[in-house]
Amino acid sequence: MNHDLQVLFGRRLAELRKQKGWSQEQLALESGIARSYLGGVERGQRNIALLNICKLAKTLGVPVGELFTYINKSLPPM
Amino acid sequence: MNHDLQVLFGRRLAELRKQKGWSQEQLALESGIARSYLGGVERGQRNIALLNICKLAKTLGVPVGELFTYINKSLPPM
DSSP states (O other), rough: OHHHHHHHHHHHHHHHHHHOOOOOHHHHHHHHHHHHHHHHTTTTTOOBBHHHHHHHHHHHTTTTGGGGHHHHHHHHOO | OOOHHHHHHHHHHHHHHHHTOOOOOHHHHHHEEEHHHHHHHTOOOOBBBBHHHHHHHHHHSOGGGGGHHHHHHHOOOO
């Protein structure tokens, strides 16, 4: 399940980025996060941490929860 | 600003935990995350990563975004 969560996060990140018409390079430039790392996050290969999650939400101008839209749909309540 | 985000996340986590009437031990037991680590997160000393964030949200039975309520209020849009 873990890998799926990273993939779902990455898919939503890429979606939000493209909605702004940004390339990964642009998002890297705007956020200050390395382009290569962002590529890994979008491919679902990174267990991204709180501070970078917040940095991305702020850069994209969305509430942090917006990055978890697909994850919320996949997480069955306990 | 980084430390503040960790403190805001930790404050919200503790609030949601207490709303369930759980001790840190109970949340640790239910989530499978070490009690000592949870204590650090609640004190704002940990840069918690995606998978543990999702594990906590699922355990608490809330959408992931609920954990970011205070952070969202503090993040001025770019």
